[in-house]
Amino acid sequence: MASMITIAIGLATVALLWFFFRPPFGKNMVRLNTDQRVVALTYDDGPNPPYTDQLLDVLAKHNVKATFFMIGNRIERHPETVNRVIAEGHQVGNHTYSHPLLGFLPPFCIRREIERTDDLLQQYGIATDSVFRAPMLTRFLPVAYVLAKLDRTHISCNVWSWDWTTQNPDKIAKTVLKKTLSSTGAGSIIVLHDGKAENKKANRSGTIEATDRIITALKQDGYEFVRLSDVS
Numbered sequence: 423m424a425s426m427i428t429i430a431i432g433l434a435t436v437a438l439l440w441f442f443f444r445p446p447f448g449k450n451m452v453r454l455n456t457d458q459r460v461v462a463l464t465y466d467d468g469p470n471p472p473y474t475d476q477l478l479d480v481l482a483k484h485n486v487k488a489t490f491f492m493i494g495n496r497i498e499r500h501p502e503t504v505n506r507v508i509a510e511g512h513q514v515g516n517h518t519y520s521h522p523l524l525g526f527l528p529p530f531c532i533r534r535e536i537e538r539t540d541d542l543l544q545q546y547g548i549a550t551d552s553v554f555r556a557p558m559l560t561r562f563l564p565v566a567y568v569l570a571k572l573d574r575t576h577i578s579c580n581v582w583s584w585d586w587t588t589q590n591p592d593k594i595a596k597t598v599l600k601k602t603l604s605s606t607g608a609g610s611i612i613v614l615h616d617g618k619a620e621n622k623k624a625n626r627s628g629t630i631e632a633t634d635r636i637i638t639a640l641k642q643d644g645y646e647f648v649r650l651s652d653v654s
């Protein structure tokens with residue numbers, strides 16, 4: 423009897439944890455809804471000059487458009503970089519105001535983090551229901567709840583670059599290309615970083631060099647690059 427109770431408590435705990443970390447409601451986009459050979463490059467944690475500018479130079483060289491998930495307090499500090507990102511035709515998304523571990527905050531704090539950056543982006547003509555990604559992809563129960571209330575989709579990914587652990591361009595490019603090509607690649611959403619949340623002056627040279635190699639290799643394989651808004 424005691425062992426059955428233990429098993430029941432164990433199963434209930436697993437179910438609750440699963441419900442918290444993988445809430446089975448709301449919209450969570452992991453890849454683009456397409457079977458075409460298109461991928462979306464996404465960059466988190468900027469704007470971060472001069473690296474964001476160097477990245478924009480690489481994207482312009484290849485005539486590729488990407489999506490930038492920006493942090494509100496960085497937007498306030500670097501309006502000229504935000505303007506350049508928008509002027510060059512890239513999409514801008516919301517990555518909270520201060521990049522907290524969002525999934526562990528109460529709903530009212532989560533809402534404030536999202537809406538503060540919505541307000542900032544609105545000053546650049548970006549709609550208040552712009553694409554949103556939680557820091558460290560912590561779309562846990564409170565985040566899923568707030569996004570469902572706001573009727574907004576969380577943008578996740580299917581290809582991690584791991585560029586927050588290394589700035590070795592070989593490693594970053596290899597990781598991205600292997601994962602993208604091994605999963606047919608169609609509609610892949612790739613996460614890279616033009617900034618680093620915990621370091622306001624993070625050097626992103628490795629990510630920039632890797633981006634050059636990733637674009638070159640995927641283009642040779644027949645892939646095209648889109649912003650999230652290009653594929654619904």
Ligand SMILES: [Zn+2]
Pocket residue numbers: 466467517521556557558619
């Ligand atoms: Zn982030």
